[in-house]
Amino acid sequence: MKRRIEKLKTTFYETILSTLSKIDYFFNKKKIQEKEIWIISETENQAQDNGYYFFKYMRERFPEKNIYYVIGKNAPRIKDLKNLGNILYLGEYKTMLYLLGAKYILSTHGLWMLPSELGITKKITKKMLSGKKIRLGHGITAMKNGVAAYHKKKFLLNDFVVASSSFEKDIFINNYGYNQNEIFVSGFPRYDDMENQIEEKIILLMPTWRDKQDNLGEQFLKTEFYLKVKSLLKNITLQEFLRKENIKLYLYLHENFQKYNEYFYEFENEEIYIVKNKEKNVKELLKMSTCLISDYSSIIFDFAYMDKPVISYQFDYEDYINSRDEKPFIDIALEIPALVTRDEEEIVNFIKKLEENKFKPLKSQKDCLKKFFKYTDNKNCERLYNSILEIK
Template identity: 25%
Template sequence: MGLRKSAGKVRNKLFGRQPSSGTNANLPDDEIELLESLYPAVPDIEEQQKLAVKRKVAFIAWNGPIMKIQGFYYLENIPLPDEDMVRKRLVLMDKNKKKIYIPLSDIPLGSVDSTLPEDVKQKYRWAGFEGTIHFASIMPNNMPLPESVYHVFIDIDIQVSGGKRHLKRYPLGNIERFLEHQFYTAKMEYFSARREMKFNLLVTYDKANKTLRIESVKLKDLDPSAFNLEKTKKGSLFYRFMRSKGFRAFYRVFKLLPLQQKKVLFASDSREELSGNFKFVFDEMVRRGLDLDYHFMLKKGIAAEKSYKEIVKLAYHLATAKFILLDDFYPMVYPLKIRKNAELVQLWHAVGAFKTFGFSRLGRPGGPSPKSKNHRNYTKAIVSSHNIAKHYAEGFGIDIEKVIPTGIPRTDVFFDGHYQEQVKASLYREYPFLKGKKVIMFAPTFRGNGQQSAHFPIEVLHLDKLYHELKEEYVFLFKIHPFVKNDFSIPYEYSDFFYDFSSYREINDLLFITDILITDYSSVCFEFALLNRPMLFFAFDVEEYVRKRDFYYDYKTFIPGPLIRNTDEMIETIKTEQFDLHKIKPFVQYFFDDTDGKSSARVVDQIILQENGPDEEKAARFLGGH
């Protein structure tokens, strides 16, 4: 009895009900052997004679390393009227007989082959199967199919009356017609902070075994940090001392100097030029002719090396500036005790509150340590609405009274018609192909834990379908996150429809010429909502994203547009214009306190000049409510 229960648990693991979505159903060899010893995959001769196999692969299609398969599989004279009595799976078996199991979805037989006799379709109703297998992320931790040669089989597991089960394994049959030119190839890539891998996936038809032959060939496997050939100071003991203890010592010494009441420091480790919120606040101060002393410490990224002179200069400005303005994560400032009467202000680059961040992720994988000093020393931080102040207070680990709903300066352009017309005219001059067509912009966020492992599985888009279905009316722009490392190139035969704008710095400018935005978990949806135009949310991996990252709001009810999971749904939604536009107005009302184009002015008034001005009553109500 105990053995049967144990086998039942193993079987439930092997034949999970959900279809494969990138994670496989691998099990330890001892569990596989236990299952197959109890329920042999190949019954004896007498059993085989009783159970003639009927199976057919009706459809196989590829898009990059993603395979879609559909067909049917049943044992003659074993009726399948109940979906719960049958389970099917693909089995990838390498030359050493090691197996990878991939659950399939059970579907009605008639949906696979409508030409079958009606009595057959009813008797074997749940004989149909389908599945989508992403070979680039099939293994645990979303790793690609390991290097080896595999043959593909299909298992069927049927439970009949009396507790008896039938488990049979067969090759796929003659599927050569689904392989144009008798083979198919695709690239598979994997990125983490310590590992980069690249594989070739080669698919052919094995005539001898009448099934698919899949070969995974490893082309690259390296630790990117080991190949940093640039000679830098970073590795030296003295440089590390100067960036940490030395820097903080200089800061303490410089704090003995008088605080310079007119000094404003713009410090960023995410941009080399004055742009984004920085530019709008600076331009507003200059426009007013304020008598202030401006200084700029800007770097392309956190990894960009600061010279010894820059380290000392940074310590001096941080210690003596009345106003220190940040626009993103800035690790060197967090261990510092900001001096009395100075302001460390976070002009956070993102709008709204979407994905959890900072101390909102305490206790979660990749979240900060409770002892972390990151963000905690801000004296003020800006947000777009009082409704989200609590999320930023939690994320930064600061009191909610320090979170000021001024609005986000860089959104002021969404209320400046003259600026928008200038931008559009400039873009049309530089990119004339944008005129005369509607513009779809695809702007997803990256996948991975950070810059070192950032990637996006572009293969989830079916470029061929998008091209043929939408090319007459639209052009399609890619705006891929700058962190994304994996290779992506537009096939030349689609180059009159797809265009890569990933290197274009200001995404807000591109929004002005965009008719439809397709995103996923990116905060760009907040800015685009101000234009009251259609948005689609291509969240093919939303369950995994919720599990690993999570959101401040329920994703399905939060998004101001339809949730789509694949290319077919994307095309159908665009063609039928089912955009759920009624969701946009309440979305804007919740995430923006003011839609007047005066956020930059409020930042200057309330933070630099420290005047509440016309917003005094509203600010008092906000603070009083907490």
């Protein structure tokens, strides 16, 4: 009940602020639009993905431009933005006003930054947005079919979309309702900052979350996800090998599963460590790690892009595929740049062989990457910026 009251108060407050910003914008529309405002974002709590790296590029290259990043006041990565300046906080008057007058709105996760409003006022706000809306993307589209949520007719951030390859562009055209001119094959901004920073041998265990399992409480302990990850962490052969070769294994749970960290702390030892959400961001973990063990996460492509080996542990392949109405655009057991297995012991064998080969990726992994990345030249931000300038 208390939460509902607080939420209602916030909605009422933001409705008033948004209404005042609309009035302000109505009388000062020309002046505000002349600023040529760019709004960039990811989620309320994130500054580590395509939004952050494109914002960083823009602020460093074009400090005179009115480029702003929207984020929540209590976001754990807020410090990464402060040195860049031009931060807009969620729910504030200036944020609402600048959204109305922005020339471009770019985000990885839609128009979540719009104010919480009562009744028809939210629809009015959406209609008043005059800027070009650009979806920056989050992961390689082929891995997960998001047509139900991200089709051009349904998704609000839908004027343009960023792709990493011609293959991905065709997916957007054939399945998401976009035309040729609405897709920027520029590559993802975050790939401009993917240099390795390996100082020790670290295996990063980073599985993605599972639908309908993010609010289970102690019932999570009965899920196959928990039991399989637990079994791998307790694998005696693996632990002995890690100890012998001086290798660390870091478990980093998806943001939606971070609340379950407490159930894994008991498995920590000198070789195994559970990474908390605020300790390291995803990019830092990818850079510092030697090998990745994931499953169906598009993070596989990020890691393989850095020319490092990936293992995809697909212990619940049938359940994962069958639980989704929309199937992936590729065969995720055969067409990803990774060593694929459903067997725990095979993971251990993979790790041993990779260590013998100094953790170099197989040729098959490198060949697979060519399908998903048109560019590997660290100029994705530049291409995206130039593409936006060509918008008519």
